Amino acid sequence: MNRRDIFKGAALVAGLAGATVAQAQDETFTIGVAIPSATHGFMGGLNFHARDTIERLEATYDNIEFVLATAGDAAKMVNDIEDMVATRGIDALVVLPFESEPLTSPVQAVAEQGIWVTVVDRGLSVEGIEDLYVAGDNPGFGRMAGEYFVENLEDGDNIVVLRGIPTTLDNERVEAFSAAIEGSGINVLDMQHGNWNRDDAFTVMQDFLSRFDDIDAVWASDDDMAIGVLAAIEQAEREDEMWVMGGAGMKEIIGRIRDGDPQLPANVSYPPAQISTAIELTALGLVSDTPVSGRFIIGSQLITPENAEQFYFEDSPF
Amino acid sequence: MTDASTSTPPRRMRLNFHVFGPLLAMVAVMVIGASLNLSFLSPENLTNVAARSAFIGIIAVGMTFVITAGGIDLSVGAMAAFVAGVMIMVMNALVPVMGAGVPLIMVGMATALLVGGAAGMLNGVLIAKVRIEAFIVTLGSMGIYRSLVTWLADGGTLSLDFTLRGVYRPVYYEGILGLSWPIIVFAIVAILGELAMRHTAYGRHCAAIGANEQVAVYSAVKVARVRMATYVVLGMLVGLATIMYVPRLGSASGNTGVLWELEAIAAVIIGGTVLKGGFGRVWGTVIGVLILSLIGNILNLASIVSPYLNGAIQGVIVILAVVLQRESKSAD
Amino acid sequence: MTVPILSAKEVSRSFGPIQVLFDVDFDLRPGEVHALIGENGAGKSTMMKILGGYLAPSGGSLWLDGAAVSFADHRQAEAAGVIMIHQEFNLALQLTVEQNIFLGRELMRGPFLDHAAMQAESRRQLEALNCPLDPRLRISDISVPNRQMVEIARAMGRNARVLIMDEPTAVLTGRETEILLDQIDRLRASGTAILYTSHKLDEIARIADRITVLRDGHLVTNASAADLTPDQMAEAMVGRELSDLFPAKREGQAETVLEVENLTVPGHVRGASFTLRRGEVLGFAGLVGAGRTELMEGVVGLRKTTGTVRIMGKTLAPGSVLAACKAGLVYLTEDRKDKGLLLGKSLRENLTLLALDRFTNIRIDTAAEDRALTQAISDFDIRAGDRGMNAGNLSGGNQQKLLLAKTMLAEPDIVIIDEPTRGIDIGTKQQIYQFIRQLADSGKSVIVVSSELPEVIGIATRVVVMGRGFIAGELEGNAITETAILRLAMGTQDQEAAPA
Known part of the structure; x- marks a missing residue:
């Protein structure tokens, strides 16, 4: 209960x-x-x-x-x-x-x-x-994530964002996230759709990694996508460079947060x-x-x- | 007296374009990619693209034979998810018995090939022996496998045992001479496929059945057996693709392999295989798979258009690639 | 002399660098049947397509009702009342007779189709052709001759003034041909101009008013039909004197190579038994629908059967074409376009399909295939413009030769040939008869199934006659005559003393 x-x-x-x-x-x-x-x-x-x-x-x-x-x-x-x-x-x-x-x-x-x-x-x-x-x-989901990014990143830090399937729900989250980080000096390098799918997120993140030399954090906006993102980062051996924030509180991810994984400092529940x-x-x-x-x-x-x-x-x- | 009235004008000049159409398209895509972003041509990026093409690529090689023989298989994506699910469950269940080592990985691989082959056999029997339309059979089995994997995962995700993941991981991420295993396996499958299609009786028979089943029957070709074999081989290749796929993320869910079937079919057609059967080209399929992956890669690398339009760009290029071939086909 | 409706003046046509028609004059007058004859590849098809608006001439001109005209496409020609009936019918198989007759010009009542009127009109058209066919039947369910009638009805429904008929009788039996010729007589009487082509010269003699002979794209003769005998026509076509069409017969040896005992093909043939001797040419005659093709397909394992087939005394496993082929028994289908050859594939691939295992040792030996093709082209005199061409681009006669070559590559002892010369010109026919004779002389055994009585009579030393799914009787030596065969085929032998 x-x-x-x-x-x-x-x-x-x-x-x-x-x-x-x-x-x-x-x-x-x-x-x-x-x-x-x-x-x-x-x-x-x-x-x-x-x-x-x-x-x-x-x-x-x-x-x-x-x-x-x-x-x-x-x-x-x-x-x-x-x-x-x-x-x-x-x-x-x-x-x-x-x-x-x-x-x-x-x-x-x-x-x-x-x-x-x-x-x-x-x-x-x-x-x-x-x-x-x-x-x-949903807006709260995006805002809360954004606020965490503002608190934990410096002015001029670079992030990439993985979005879900293009829907109102996804838009509400991303808009609130963007609003929350506005003016903080955090630099969003690119946003691409990972469709709340592990495989798509893996592919998108692989490409982000080939394209950008300096990424400080990733907002994967969903824990399924976070799994794909983490695998891509591991492959590129850039685990120490950036942290990842998913969302929705998947068991596996929460477990790693609980255990203090430096790559996964926080999550937002949905x-x-x-x-x-x-x-x-x-x-x-x-x-x-x-x-x-x-x-x-x-x-x-x-x-x-x-x-x-x-x-x-x-x-x-x- | 020759039958000049029915023969066609010379076709040498543009025939080459028809043959090399997919290759030219790929080169064009690569030139565009390189001009948009320098890191496109980096070895890391190119091997990434090749490795991620491998799953669909391995499946698409099998699909080339199915389509050449006049069939279709819509179930491969769901089948891959199902095979991955079963494979993960079997391996997880055997960890306490066998320990997390190479033998267990071997058992997992054998399971994948076996389950894939059996799933393909089921499609094949219904299509070749019971003679139900391939479209209907595989549409049905697509739903079945998709539901089964969701059910096995209890609506969530099946994850490979963590200790096993470490042992299995190199199968996706490592390789020899800078090429990861998926790329090597994809290359081997493609070469064997090309040889089988062009240089064996099996490939010839597939094309004959697809071109005109009656003629094949009258020419003593074992139509039912050849047709069934195309589905069984495809099923086993789905199993092989799954063997490469599972170590990447170590998980399978109801969401795994969604739309793989359409990507595989699109790659086959881009490569110059005729959708209604009768002519197949394995190397073309390989190019088709690479083109599809490269487009996605370039769109991620360049962000020139709104990501909302990615699907539209892929669609346009797929249609263009086929139109180009049709143009040149009318010349021969 | 009446004014031509449609005429061609000095018409030429080239395909790329290859010229296939050279300054040919041709005209069609109302109430006249003008036959256009020539060997396969002589340019008949091209000429007809030009007249029908399917092809534009490269040189020369077309005249309609005395005025120069050029058809942009066949639709324009049809609008002008010039309608071509193709050898491969342009009928939608899944639609009904009525839907086909009115395809593209459906009768409407308000926004809806007027089915009653279309059916009544279709029925009227078909009755006018003496072909009482239910317009509601699907084309796929009616016989080939009836399809021909539907094509003609459709043309008449479009107010054809000029009817171009490309070998309308190639697939018809003798009786059906008679009916068709009667219809043509009637059309002629009503003032329609008819271009008629056929390889059956006796038919030409029976129906044509005038005859134009083409050879290698050149006009050879244009004469009144009364002035040409069939032999003269043939010589004009071939350009040389034709010796006897059929080679001399020779009796088979005593040894029995094939025994068929009480073979039943459900729905087609009941309890058929016959034997074939070494070196023999055995004819199979009968009306279309008598079950000859079905029986042969049953013998080689293409159809489900009950009964026994023995080859050299060994019982053949039923239902396997491969087993039959390995036992030395092969069947050449009558339907070379749909069942015999892969029209979209190269000559080489077609040639080796049946005997592919001879060229395969895991890998197919394409060099050996190429040698086989070279051999086949010379052995069977296959005239292909280009070795790399597709089988579908060969003329009918050369397709038949390719099919023969393909079958012989399996090195059979017993060859069943169904309609060996359907739709083939006289020169090629002669080659095929020679070839059948050589097969028999070399110790192989041949069964020839044919609807053309002169062919069966000319080539076979023994003839089995079938009627309505039974073997009606057998004739040998001098007893093989048209009347004897027909009597057996129509089931009237009971009144006579039954032979053998």
Whole structure:
């Protein structure tokens, strides 16, 4: 239980505990959970946390059932949601929209039928549809990384940046990062897309290394990419020259931060466990009178060797 | 009395251009690269490019035979991820038994070749014996392997045991005479492939089947067997590519090898092999792979255009390379 | 004399440095069948393509209705009512008869296709050709002669005033040819001008009003059909006197080399049995669809069969062409373009495909292949402009010779040749007959499957006749006559005393 505590306020924990006591009524509820399939480390972690939470809640509450559907594209996700409403009669829907636009009106239709809607991570294009919005903080993610760079680099130091797949999410992060380092005198040599992919990041970093003789730090912006970047640096034998900052708190990377690896001084969290928060809050709203609607932004946190232990989840695949 | 009315005008002059088209394209790309950034021609950079081309290159050589025989294999990227996943799991599982040493690496390599060969055999049987369209079979197996590796990795990443990584790492990063092993293996595969395509009955039979399956049947060619062999060989080459790939990052995930199949197919076509079969050129495929890698490399080195447009530039060059050949083809 | 609709004056054509037509005059008048004949490669195809707008002449001029004209492409020619029917049909195999007839000029009702009208019109066109075919059938499902009819119907639907027919009867049986010739008679009567080519000179004599003979790109003769006998035509084409077309026959030896017993090819042939002796030329006659090709394909393992095939007393493993080839039995397909040769590949690769293992010791010995090609070119008199050319660029006769060479490279003892001279000029035919005779004389055994009765009669010492999937009977020596064969083939032998 303790690992989720960091993502939630103490009040929520209290509320959950209270609800556990208060579950005596006979009414049963069905909660539909629709999330993208595990094609990337982060989504893998998210899937893991979703399953884990569902299992735990089903054990805790006898009167809640879950329907979990993972989709490889937006159209499949829409079908999944329609099926949940039509055949399973769900009382609440927790959805991480594959893409904002295509999911907006189907989710709106669900909300109009009086079904509770919780939207996770990616907002819908129309505001006010969802009852509850739980998300990570993308600008905060970029800003926090940027601030770390400003603190730990000198005026005139050189960095390179690896970006993700070109999306709003990536733009928000990179813009906030750029804003944070503005005026610090840190010199961004180049930014290229590594597509949140280890192999692509390896290739891009290899080329950065052939091109630039002097690199002081790398913002890999994602831990999958950080792995590729580290391999490329190791190949070029320039480990002593620069440090790397990833993001999203992958187990392997957090472990190295915890152990004080000089190449990996810090990380910024972007918790895949936000899905747990969303599912728990939704369940709580159904079985108790606790008011859970609104927006719930889980701030990114800076992970350093000092606090890394709290972010290290032994059994998570991510 | 000759059949002059149906013969064609002389074709010597432009034939050469058709033959050397891909080579010229590669030289042009290299000239552009060198003019944009001096470090492009540094030995480190060139060996980096060659080494990263090796995975797709090894696969693309196998793909050349499949396409020449009139087939296609969309599953190679997912297959590579699957083979890498199985290989890592087997090796991790055997560390306590065998210890992290060279014998275990050998077992891992054998596993990769075996799993790759079996996966190729499955495609081959369905295509050559059960006679289902290659496109459908491999589209299906692509989904299967992709899901399987995601499932094996529990949605995350399969990582090679840390102690093993140290032992295995040299397979990607070291070599002889300044050439890393992936480059050497790629070169050997390419040379053997070229010999097989041009100088063996197997290569001739592949081309015959791709050109006209009926004629091949009537000419006592064992069509089903040859066709199946193309997929099995491709599967084993995927295994070989995986052997080179795993030591690089020591991991595999649902994200490994995404779109490799399309890169391999594109390289084959850029190299002058005919997509509908009947004519294949292994050395052209090698050039095709190198062209694709060089373009990516130059875009990273030069940042002349917005990185959003990298895909567009690659697309334009791929199409241009093929158009150039078509132009010259109409002359012969 | 009527004014020509379409005429060519002193037309020349070169491909690169090679001139293939030299100042040829040719004209087509309404209500006339004008035959254009010549050996393969004499320039017939080029001439037809120029008239049909597919090729532009390098010199000379075209005249349409008395005015000089130049067609930019065949579409313009078609718009002017000049339509060419190709030997390889321009039909979309997966579309229906009706869709093909109206391809590119579909009838519309508002924004939609008017299927009813198109079907009715197609049916009418086909009936006018005495070919009652359901317009809803797919081209791939109808017979080759019927496809020919659809091509003609399509041309008529485009208001053809000039019809250019490139060997329309090459793939037709005798009866089908008759029907086609009747249709041509009818078209002629309605005022259509028809250019007709064929290698079958008796047909020319039957249908043509005028005949133009080309040789090596030069006009040799232009005469009224009444003034030329088939022999004179042949001599004009070849430019020399043709001795007897068929070589003298010789009986086979006593030894049996091939025994086929109770062979059934499901759906095509039931319980066929026959034998072949050493040094014998055995003919297989019958109507198209009698199952001759299917039987032979079954014998060599190209089709699933039940029954026994024995070569020199040894039972042949069924279903393997390779096993048959190794046992010395080979089959030359009737369909050299789709099943015999790789048209897009070089002569060398085609030549050695069947016997490739003879040239391979892990590596293919290309030098040996080249020597084999040199040998084949001289042995079989293959006339190729360039050794490096593709098989598809050879003329039909030379393709057939290449296919023969390819097959003989496997050093077979028994050769089955299906339609050995289809679509081949008379000079080459004679060479092929000579060659078959030499094979038999050298102790090999040959089966000739042919739809041309004179051919079977001229070459075979014994003839097996098939009808509707059965072996209907066998004829030998002087008993081999057209009437006897036809009687057996049509199943009327019951009224007669059945021979042998």
